[in-house]
Amino acid sequence: xxxxxxxxxxxxxxxxxxxxxxxxxxxxxxxxxxxxxxxxxxxxxxxxxxxxxxxxxxxxxxxxxxxxxxxxxxxxxxxxxxxxxxxxxxxxxxxxxxxxxxxxxxxxxxxxxxxxxxxxxxxxxxxxxxxxxxxxxxxxxxxxxxxxxxxxxxxxxxxxxxxxxxxxxxxxxxxxxxxxxxxxxxxxxxxxxxxxxxxxxxxxxxxxxxxxxxxxxxxxxxxxxxxxxxxxxxxxxxxxxxxxxx
Amino acid sequence: xxxxxxxxxxxxxxxxxxxxxxxxxxxxxxxxxxxxxxxxxxxxxxxxxxxxxxxxxxxxxxxxxxxxxxxxxxxxxxxxxxxxxxxxxxxxxxxxxxxxxxxxxxxxxxxxxxxxxxxxxxxxxxxxxxxxxxxxxxxxxxxxxxxxxxxxxxxxxxxxxxxxxxxxxxxxxxxxx
Ligand SMILES: Nc1ncnc2c1ncn2[C@@H]1O[C@H](COP(=O)(O)OP(=O)(O)OP(=O)(O)O)[C@@H](O)[C@H]1O
Ligand SMILES: [Mg+2]
Numbered sequence: 001x002x003x004x005x006x007x008x009x010x011x012x013x014x015x016x017x018x019x020x021x022x023x024x025x026x027x028x029x030x031x032x033x034x035x036x037x038x039x040x041x042x043x044x045x046x047x048x049x050x051x052x053x054x055x056x057x058x059x060x061x062x063x064x065x066x067x068x069x070x071x072x073x074x075x076x077x078x079x080x081x082x083x084x085x086x087x088x089x090x091x092x093x094x095x096x097x098x099x100x101x102x103x104x105x106x107x108x109x110x111x112x113x114x115x116x117x118x119x120x121x122x123x124x125x126x127x128x129x130x131x132x133x134x135x136x137x138x139x140x141x142x143x144x145x146x147x148x149x150x151x152x153x154x155x156x157x158x159x160x161x162x163x164x165x166x167x168x169x170x171x172x173x174x175x176x177x178x179x180x181x182x183x184x185x186x187x188x189x190x191x192x193x194x195x196x197x198x199x200x201x202x203x204x205x206x207x208x209x210x211x212x213x214x215x216x217x218x219x220x221x222x223x224x225x226x227x228x229x230x231x232x233x234x235x236x237x238x239x240x241x242x243x244x245x246x
Numbered sequence: 247x248x249x250x251x252x253x254x255x256x257x258x259x260x261x262x263x264x265x266x267x268x269x270x271x272x273x274x275x276x277x278x279x280x281x282x283x284x285x286x287x288x289x290x291x292x293x294x295x296x297x298x299x300x301x302x303x304x305x306x307x308x309x310x311x312x313x314x315x316x317x318x319x320x321x322x323x324x325x326x327x328x329x330x331x332x333x334x335x336x337x338x339x340x341x342x343x344x345x346x347x348x349x350x351x352x353x354x355x356x357x358x359x360x361x362x363x364x365x366x367x368x369x370x371x372x373x374x375x376x377x378x379x380x381x382x383x384x385x386x387x388x389x390x391x392x393x394x395x396x397x398x399x400x401x402x403x404x405x406x407x408x409x410x411x412x413x414x415x416x417x418x419x420x421x422x423x
Contacts, residue, residue: 181384184379184380187376187380188380191377191380207369207372207399207400207403207404208372208376208396208400210369211369211370211372211373211375211376211399212373212376212377212380213373216369226362226366228366228369230369230370230373231373238275238276238278238279238374238375238378238392242276242371242375242395
């Protein structure tokens with residue numbers, strides 16, 4: 001961590017695809033500091049670069065230019081091996097389409113990253129049991145992904161993302177495939193994680209998801225066009241704000 | 247509020263303070279900021295209008311919270327009419343729409359900035375509402391009110407997004423010209 005307490009930091013971060021006439025600036029010179037424990041939402045129209053930004057922040061893609069620091073450490077120039085290790089241990093990913101291993105049970109899906117991080121099967125089992133309990137799926141531990149609802153699969157994916165106590169949880173449209181009730185379940189989980197001090201970056205189209213964040217940045221054409229802090233700014237109580245009339 | 251107070255008296259007469267408690271419970275988190283006096287002011291108005299009658303219970307102080315209120319026949323007719331009514335609150339979008347039009351026409355302010363400021367404010371409100379939704383247990387009827395508020399704010403935010411998209415083009419064109 002650096003002197004500002006930012007878990008995640010980007011400077012002049014850029015990612016381009018193609019060249020000449022076909023050049024696409026997916027992420028265009030972005031600066032970002034995400035302090036420890038912040039829940040940050042990233043919104044913006046389709047194609048504005050949200051997923052690319054998330055991939056750069058989590059070391060899934062390499063930037064064309066600029067720096068990314070995770071927990072104070074430059075990750076943009078790491079070797080493939082070091083990067084893979086970092087992704088396994090320090091970053092948790094959650095995707096719209098869940099990306100669970102279909103042949104493995106819920107419990108095995110959560111155990112896998114713990115085992116890949118070099119810990120014992122016993123430790124993995126214990127951690128998976130604890131996490132599945134936390135996402136309310138202790139009774140589904142033996143189920144295969146196709147035996148679970150979309151909402152349940154996403155909760156397993158969140159448990160998996162938390163397997164190695166990542167410095168940051170990155171989620172790309174985590175509620176994009178879910179109905180309102182399942183979305184609320186996921187948001188309650190995020191709320192719990194945030195309360196426990198977890199740093200989260202969530203890409204979303206859903207205003208109701210973004211509104212639960214501490215801070216919302218809006219992107220257009222690869223750049224940030226707005227950065228709003230939400231928490232603690234509302235004036236008056238709910239009743240006052242939503243005007244009961246007499 | 248007047249109609250709701252009347253309807254809550256339809257089954258049986260009630261003490262002022264009990265009525266207030268029932269309203270508060272039905273409103274859930276939104277009821278927490280409900281001013282106690284407002285219910286009593288409403289009851290006093292309804293009494294003046296001949297829709298409720300009050301009885302001062304023996305041995306209790308002569309205050310609206312301690313009095314027992316009952317519907318008059320006129321009050322009963324009004325409750326029946328209210329229940330069968332299908333009116334619905336009108337969202338007042340025209341005012342904001344005209345604010346943008348006036349700001350642009352008179353060069354008073356950048357409509358896109360007005361939209362952005364409005365969007366930030368609604369996002370904060372939605373955050374409050376949405377956090378309250380998350381705090382409600384599943385199946386809570388009071389939570390439904392919060393759900394309705396959150397859905398409306400979401401619709402308003404989507405409208406503001408459309409406003410931004412179109413006004414930023416209008417502004418660009420006028421700058422090009
Ligand atoms: N591998 C690639 N090759 C070429 N262009 C790409 C590649 N990946 C992304 N892009 C382009 O970069 C831009 C940003 O894409 P990105 O997927 O980050 O957008 P997004 O904001 O996540 O969109 P959505 O909301 O639809 O998921 C788009 O114009 C996209 O076409
Ligand atoms: Mg995307």
